[in-house]
Amino acid sequence: MVQILEKQQPTSPIIQLNEQSTVMESKGFNLWYGEHHALKDINLAMNENEVTAIIGPSGCGKSTYIKALNRMVELVPIVRTNGEVNYRGRNIFEKGYEVEELRTKVGMVFQKPNPFPKSIYDNIAYGPRIHGIKNKKILDEIVEKSLCGAAIWDEVKDRLNQNAYGLSGGQQQRICIARCLAIEPDVILMDEPTSALDPISTLKVEELVQEMKENYSIVIVTHNMQQAARISDKTAFFLNGEVIEFDQTDTIFSTPSDQRTEDYISGRFG
Amino acid sequence: MVRERFEHDLITVQQDLMELCDKSVDALELSFKAFLNKDIDLALTVIDMDSQINHLEEAINDRVILLLAKQQPVATDLRRLIVVIKAASDMERVGDYAVNIAKDTIRIGKDPFVTSIEPIEEMFHKTVSMLRHIIEAFIEENTVKAKEIAELDDQVDALYGSTISHLMKLNVSNEHVAQITNLSFICRYVERCADHATNIAEHLFYLVKGKHYELNN
Numbered sequence: 399m400v401q402i403l404e405k406q407q408p409t410s411p412i413i414q415l416n417e418q419s420t421v422m423e424s425k426g427f428n429l430w431y432g433e434h435h436a437l438k439d440i441n442l443a444m445n446e447n448e449v450t451a452i453i454g455p456s457g458c459g460k461s462t463y464i465k466a467l468n469r470m471v472e473l474v475p476i477v478r479t480n481g482e483v484n485y486r487g488r489n490i491f492e493k494g495y496e497v498e499e500l501r502t503k504v505g506m507v508f509q510k511p512n513p514f515p516k517s518i519y520d521n522i523a524y525g526p527r528i529h530g531i532k533n534k535k536i537l538d539e540i541v542e543k544s545l546c547g548a549a550i551w552d553e554v555k556d557r558l559n560q561n562a563y564g565l566s567g568g569q570q571q572r573i574c575i576a577r578c579l580a581i582e583p584d585v586i587l588m589d590e591p592t593s594a595l596d597p598i599s600t601l602k603v604e605e606l607v608q609e610m611k612e613n614y615s616i617v618i619v620t621h622n623m624q625q626a627a628r629i630s631d632k633t634a635f636f637l638n639g640e641v642i643e644f645d646q647t648d649t650i651f652s653t654p655s656d657q658r659t660e661d662y663i664s665g666r667f668g
Numbered sequence: 669m670v671r672e673r674f675e676h677d678l679i680t681v682q683q684d685l686m687e688l689c690d691k692s693v694d695a696l697e698l699s700f701k702a703f704l705n706k707d708i709d710l711a712l713t714v715i716d717m718d719s720q721i722n723h724l725e726e727a728i729n730d731r732v733i734l735l736l737a738k739q740q741p742v743a744t745d746l747r748r749l750i751v752v753i754k755a756a757s758d759m760e761r762v763g764d765y766a767v768n769i770a771k772d773t774i775r776i777g778k779d780p781f782v783t784s785i786e787p788i789e790e791m792f793h794k795t796v797s798m799l800r801h802i803i804e805a806f807i808e809e810n811t812v813k814a815k816e817i818a819e820l821d822d823q824v825d826a827l828y829g830s831t832i833s834h835l836m837k838l839n840v841s842n843e844h845v846a847q848i849t850n851l852s853f854i855c856r857y858v859e860r861c862a863d864h865a866t867n868i869a870e871h872l873f874y875l876v877k878g879k880h881y882e883l884n885n
Contacts, residue, residue: 624740651742653878660744664671664743665674
């Protein structure tokens with residue numbers, strides 16, 4: 399008699415979803431650019447100290463979604479939203495929510511490195527100064543801590559007064575990450591942070607993301623599926639403004655439940 | 669179609685695996701024919717064939733490693749390639765068992781069999797049927813056929829048990845002990861070939877379902 403026994407898988411000690419608390423969550427979130435319904439009923443929960451990757455083909459809404467998480471999307475005048483995006487349990491789109499307060503807690507790193515045309519030091523000290531920190535000793539500490547946190551301190555500690563434009567692209571991007579860390583955010587949004595970088599710089603940023611998740615929650619939009627597979631804990635696959643699948647990254651890249659996800663990650667469309 | 673090159677390479681590596689399967693099962697059939705007919709020349713031919721089988725397995729492994737490195741497949745594509753490597757290893761072992769049977773055939777030489785070899789023949793035919801079935805199932809990614817193969821393995825195991833028991837109980841003179849030992853080994857090799865067919869059936873389940881199954885407990 400044939401017996402088909404599914405082998406018992408050992409329980410992974412790494413993934414313990416229930417012990418993580420949600421830091422950002424969207425519930426029934428919709429977004430329109432004029433008449434175009436760009437995000438449709440998005441329900442996603444991003445956990446503390448995890449890296450959540452958002453993947454999908456061009457125009458699927460992934461960048462729009464990440465820009466909604468710190469309300470940057472509101473800079474587009476024709477944008478309309480409904481539903482909720484909650485940060486620490488509070489809807490960031492509700493009336494009276496201070497966007498400045500939100501962006502202090504939810505920092506962002508962009509696709510192209512965009513340092514200010516200032517010294518390395520002033521790039522990092524910029525945010526803390528805006529928040530009223532004038533004490534040179536405290537600023538020095540923040541600059542060093544932030545640059546260490548972005549794994550670039552050793553490369554720039556002897557030239558803090560030089561213009562940040564003189565650094566390589568990979569270094570500039572890590573300066574931007576350090577600038578983001580200087581205001582002590584809770585969540586870091588990364589919109590294709592390595593797409594303009596060479597492979598070595600890309601790997602450095604990827605290593606950095608892995609280190610940073612010990613202290614921050616990270617949401618990363620990436621076109622590079624191998625990058626999502628390498629560095630994220632969970633992955634959401636977006637298509638035509640919808641979340642097709644959201645699961646553990648290990649599951650998404652081994653046994654996705656939706657054929658469209660499988661086709662996308664296997665490079666069969668997109 | 670995106671990734672046309674990858675699709676093409678995938679088909680090529682699967683065709684190589686089919687070629688390996690055919691060569692290994694052919695070698696097994698020839699070795700058993702040599703055993704039945706006490707054909708020493710044919711047994712030697714089987715031994716010579718093994719290097720081709722080994723090279724084919726190595727070529728498959730190299731091709732798969734290149735595909736993994738260059739195409740970085742995921743999900744089903746990744747499992748498909750991993751399963752090809754594992755199945756190639758199983759089929760290469762079948763080739764090795766064909767060599768072992770050929771060597772025992774040479775050891776038995778022209779001496780008459782001391783007992784009926786019909787049960788061994790029956791085992792052998794079931795095993796070859798399993799191996800041929802698994803090739804078909806692999807091409808079609810057909811788990812229903814894989815289950816049928818597992819059923820046959822139970823029958824092969826039962827025949828192996830009863831045949832070995834019979835051989836051990838034979839009351840033969842000292843000069844025939846060596847042949848009994850050789851026949852027992854041949855039984856064992858045939859039974860192991862059936863196990864490899866079952867292994868491949870399990871790999872096929874893993875490919876299709878993404879989970880590990882034991883088809884024969």
